[in-house]
Amino acid sequence: MNYATMKMLAAVALASLLSACASTPSVDTQTAPNTNLAEYNTFGFVSPLGTDRAGYTSFLSNSLTGATRAALQGKGYTYTEDNPKMLVNFNVKVQQKTDIDTFGPPIAYGPWGYRAGLYGGWAGYGYPDMVDQYDEGTLMVDLVDPVQKAMIWEGVTKMRSNDASKWNEQQIRDHVNAVFAELPPAQ
Structure with missing residues (x-):
């Protein structure tokens, strides 16, 4: 194999690894009992949403x-x-969340950086806790039967953001697509 081919294969492998690391939103869905989703092939939106x-x-x-x-x-x-x-409706709930990561004590060393030995080591001062505050938005997408006035299907996904008012179009599109990936196609 020549150098150019090896370089291209390395680039393809790197791109594959990076795309595999991309996270897809997690989605929970629920269908109403005794609902045949195949009966629903047209949609509109609830007013007001x-x-x-x-x-x-x-x-x-x-x-x-x-x-x-x-x-x-x-x-x-x-x-x-x-x-x-069927009618589509959306609801969003935003909660402020806090994640705290604590780290154990540092490794103990004896004098001059050697092993601790008979008298134990000096553990130093420890590590600070890492605190992460963020907004977690829960997006609920409801499909409603307008005749029965009852929910027939619901998809729920969560979005993380440091500012809930600034979810970008791509985030919204990704989460909506993930929700509807769980819905069977129209018949």
Whole structure:
């Protein structure tokens, strides 16, 4: 093998390793008992959405509806405002979380850096605790039967952010796609 081929193979291997490390959002789903999701092939949105604010549509609602339309249409569902078979609603709950990592005492050494020996070693001062504060947002996507006025399916995912008001479009799209990856395609 020549040098150029080896270099290219190393680059491909590195890219594969990095893509394998990319995390996908975890999703929990639940379907209502005795629900046949194959009966639902059209969708619309609840009005007002759970993510809307006092009488107006929020930026978050716009991002969620756009990502949802793309995800559901990609699975064969048809968007309609005229008597859809299911309605989509969103709810978001944000909680402030704190992770504290504590580290054990340092390794003890004797005088001049040698092993501790008969009298034990000096352990030094220890390590500081690492404190990480962040917002964890829970996104709940509900599919509702408008005739029965009952939830038929729900997908839940969590988003981590240092500022919950600044989730970017890509984060929202990734989480919405992960939620709807769990929904069977339209028939």
